[in-house]
Amino acid sequence: MSATATRARGATARTLPAKRVRWADELFAWALRLCVGVAMLFLAALLVYVVVRGWPRLDGDLVTAYTSVIRPETAGARAAIIGTVWVIGFVALFCLPTGVLAAIYLEEYADRERWWNRLLELNIANLAAVPSIVFGILGLGFVARMLGLGFTVITASIVLSLLVLPIVIIAAREAIRAVPGSIREASYGLGATKWQTIWRQVLPAAVPGIATGSILALSRAAGEAAPLLLLGGLSFISFDPDGLFSRYTVLPIQIFGWISQSREEFQTLASAGIVVMLIVILAMNSTAIFIRNRYQNRR
Incomplete structure (x- = not known):
C-alpha cells in the first residue's frame, strides 16, 4: 500500500x-x-x-483641384497626389535595385570574416533605427545645399531612399536566406554558375519576401512627413510637378498644412486627405500581399 x-x-x-x-x-x-x-x-x-x-x-474636386488658402470648399490635393507619385516613383527607382543588390552581396558573396563586411552589416542595422528627422537634416545640409539640388523632387527622393534603404536590405536578406540550400546545391550539381543559380533559382524563390518588404518600405516612405518639412515639401504648390528638379509637395505635408489652418472647412478637407492617403497606402500593401501570394502559389 x-x-x-x-x-x-x-x-x-x-x-x-x-x-x-x-x-x-x-x-x-x-x-x-x-x-x-x-x-x-x-x-x-x-x-x-x-x-x-x-x-x-470626398468628391472629384479633392483629386482634380489644386489647394487654396482662400476657398477650402473647392480646394483639392491634385499637386500633392502627383508629387507623391513622382517622389515615391523615384524612391523605388533609386532604392529597390540598390537594396536588393546589396542583400545579394551580403548573403551570397560577402566573407563574414572580413572586417569591412561586418562593419557594413553593423551600419545597416544601425541606420534602420535612426529617426527620420535625422535624414531630413542630412538631406538639407548635404543633398540640398552642398550638392546644390535644392528643394526639388530629386532631393526628396534621395533622402527618402536613404531612409528606407536599410529596411529593403534587411527584408531582401531575410527572403534570400529563407531559400533552402538544397536549391543552390541542385543548381550547382547541374553545372550552373553562382550567378546563374542566384538569378534563376534563388531570386525567383525569394521574390515574395523581397516584394513584400520593398512595398512596405515604400509605404513608409509615402507616409513620411518629418524629413520633407526640411526639404521644401511645405511649399504652397498650385501646379503639377513635372520633373526631377521641380518644386513639389506630398500628401502628408499637404494634410499637415490643412490641419494647421483654423477654419473648420480645412479640418474637413484634412480628414478627406487622410482618407485618400490611407487608400493609397492600403493599395500598396494589398499589392504586396497579392505578389507574395501569387509567387507562393507558383512554388
Missing part, C-alpha cells in the same frame, strides 16, 4: 504542473486576443471618425 500511495502522489505531482502550464497558455492566448481586439477597435473608431469627418469633401 505504501508503494502504491507513493506512485499515486508522484503521478499527481507530475499532472499538476502540466495543468498549470495549459492554464497559463490559455490565459496568455486570451490576453493576446484582448490586445488585438482593443487595437482593432481603436483603429476602426479612428477610420470611422476620419471617414465621417471628411465625407463632405
Whole structure:
C-alpha cells in the first residue's frame, strides 16, 4: 500500500504542473486576443471618425483641384497626389535595385570574416533605427545645399531612399536566406554558375519576401512627413510637378498644412486627405500581399 500511495502522489505531482502550464497558455492566448481586439477597435473608431469627418469633401474636386488658402470648399490635393507619385516613383527607382543588390552581396558573396563586411552589416542595422528627422537634416545640409539640388523632387527622393534603404536590405536578406540550400546545391550539381543559380533559382524563390518588404518600405516612405518639412515639401504648390528638379509637395505635408489652418472647412478637407492617403497606402500593401501570394502559389 505504501508503494502504491507513493506512485499515486508522484503521478499527481507530475499532472499538476502540466495543468498549470495549459492554464497559463490559455490565459496568455486570451490576453493576446484582448490586445488585438482593443487595437482593432481603436483603429476602426479612428477610420470611422476620419471617414465621417471628411465625407463632405470626398468628391472629384479633392483629386482634380489644386489647394487654396482662400476657398477650402473647392480646394483639392491634385499637386500633392502627383508629387507623391513622382517622389515615391523615384524612391523605388533609386532604392529597390540598390537594396536588393546589396542583400545579394551580403548573403551570397560577402566573407563574414572580413572586417569591412561586418562593419557594413553593423551600419545597416544601425541606420534602420535612426529617426527620420535625422535624414531630413542630412538631406538639407548635404543633398540640398552642398550638392546644390535644392528643394526639388530629386532631393526628396534621395533622402527618402536613404531612409528606407536599410529596411529593403534587411527584408531582401531575410527572403534570400529563407531559400533552402538544397536549391543552390541542385543548381550547382547541374553545372550552373553562382550567378546563374542566384538569378534563376534563388531570386525567383525569394521574390515574395523581397516584394513584400520593398512595398512596405515604400509605404513608409509615402507616409513620411518629418524629413520633407526640411526639404521644401511645405511649399504652397498650385501646379503639377513635372520633373526631377521641380518644386513639389506630398500628401502628408499637404494634410499637415490643412490641419494647421483654423477654419473648420480645412479640418474637413484634412480628414478627406487622410482618407485618400490611407487608400493609397492600403493599395500598396494589398499589392504586396497579392505578389507574395501569387509567387507562393507558383512554388
